[in-house]
Amino acid sequence: MTQRRTGRCLCGAVAFEVTGVPREPVACHCSQCRRTSGHYAAFAVAPLAELKLTESVGLKWYRSSESAERGFCSECGSSLFWKPSGQDTIAFAAGCLDEPSGMVLQGHIFAADKGDYYALDDGLPVYPEGDGGALAVQTSRLA
Ligand SMILES: [Zn+2]
Known part of the structure; x- marks a missing residue:
């Protein structure tokens, strides 16, 4: 079964297509993700x-x-990618996907670094640091 998702930045100067079966999104609360995403x-x-x-x-x-490197749009400022050095994977921002995304948030990581102005109370698993791979669920929802 082939899946295909599309996504883009706010202005469209960066756009992407994902085929295959991505790992479901995980929310990262580290200070770098918080600063770059807002x-x-x-x-x-x-x-x-x-x-x-x-x-x-x-x-x-x-x-x-x-x-790691972070990919962003130099025209509109959207934060789109997180790419670990020397690995053959790339993380893409779930918020940049065109809908329906067919994806479901799996949990929260680096919660020890989270902002002090919000609570994590959605019932999803919360990890103070990395999840050690525990949240590595792959989607199968889009046909
Ligand atoms: Zn843009």
Whole structure:
């Protein structure tokens, strides 16, 4: 069964297509995700080979740490990607997906770093740091 999802930044200068079966989104509350997104960031994950850029004129990469880069639109400022160095996966922002996304948020990570102005009370699993792979559920909802 082939799945296909599309997503884009606010202005359209970055657009992408994801085929295959991505890992369901997880909300990251680390300070980097909070600053770059303005709140917290929900990222789904796909193998690099299954995410195709259909528009990249606005795409810029920012090395946010030694281990990762973040992709954003230099035209409108949207935060779209988180790419771990030396790995063949890429995380894409669930909020940039065209709907219906067919995806379901799985839980919260790096909750120890979360902002002090909101509560985590949606009943999903909460991890103070990483989830150790526990939330690595793959979607199967879109035909
Ligand atoms: Zn844009």
